[in-house]
Amino acid sequence: MxxxxxxxxxxxxxxxxxxxxxxxxxxxxxxxxxxxxxxxxxGSADGYNTESPERLHIDFAKNAYKASNKRDYTEQMALWLQRQEAIAIRCAYVDWVLARRPGTDSDVSEEDGFDSDDESDDAQLAIPRAVPTTTYSIAKFPAKKDKTIAWIATTYATDPALFVSALSTFLKHHFRNPILPGRYDRYNIYKQLHLRLPANRYLSSARTAHRIRALPAVPARQRRAEIPAIFDTALIIENPAEYHPSSGLDGLRPARIRMIFELPHHLGSFQHPLAYIEWFTPLNGPEPVSGMFTTRRSTRSNRPNTAVISVDQIARICHLTGKTTRKIDTSWTSSNVLDKADTFYFNPYIHVDTFTRQKFS
Structure with missing residues (x-):
């Protein structure tokens, strides 16, 4: 050398x-x-350069950055690393305690009079695996705070009477003697939430992420053009008894997410944020040519059929496309087709995950 x-x-x-x-x-x-x-x-020069600890850049920097919200990420990365270390220390302690606990398999021998062949069938039962579920994440702080029903009706283009009625129905269902909402109540509102779906066995072991948005229109300002509203459509768990998180469309019904908000504290304490939705009709059987389910806007007394639900009832995002006749309506755009079309196709081809869950359920 x-x-x-x-x-x-x-x-x-x-x-x-x-x-x-x-x-x-x-x-x-x-x-x-x-x-x-x-x-x-x-002696040997192992560890004299950065090759051996290079992998730690991924574990301690890249993964920590991904866990942040990409704003003021240095503090978040440091906190994330502290929590990872705390979990590792706790896991090591639990493993140490379990290894010392008397009565484990390692402490029992045939000399003690126990024969593995004589054990009962109950001892051979495997612990059932947990059912995979959809989880969600949402911003720590709402985007809009203390907004009145009048502001919501104007900004989100909703009927205030329908919103109050839907929220009242939700409160009556979840609370014994609820305080019903009034016109002077104020609400904290979120822009979006993120869903993490169970792994699809036909694709990979990785979980799929979906974003659900409820964004009102932003009017034009000076040189800025108007930004149309975005109210995503999603599949809602209407019948939990029929729904299975890992496959199929049973127990699910499409709806349009019109607003994501917190329940005001004086109306009650609820574990999850809430979503104000407009229902579509349950999915009809697939058409023979396209193989796609169809649905329509659900109405009551010629008004939108609305509801307030917990966000943990949102199973996954879905794509609805307007069903056309021989003459295509040229006024349809991505921002108004859900309001103008009469019938919609549920599009399973928008994502491989959605396709496999429908076809192979």
């Missing part, structure tokens, strides 16, 4: 003379000069 280094230093000026490099003031070239002496003194 020393001979190779001496040869390099003897001939390196050729590279400078031909203009390939202007100098060799490189930190690594300087550190190489100490390698031979360090090996004679300390």
């Amino acid at each position: 020393q001979a190779a280094l001496d040869t390099f230093h003897e001939h390196k000026n050729v590279i400078v003379e031909y203009g390939i490099r202007s100098h060799f003031n490189i930190p690594k070239l300087h550190s190489i000069q100490h390698y031979v002496d360090a090996i004679w003194r300390l």
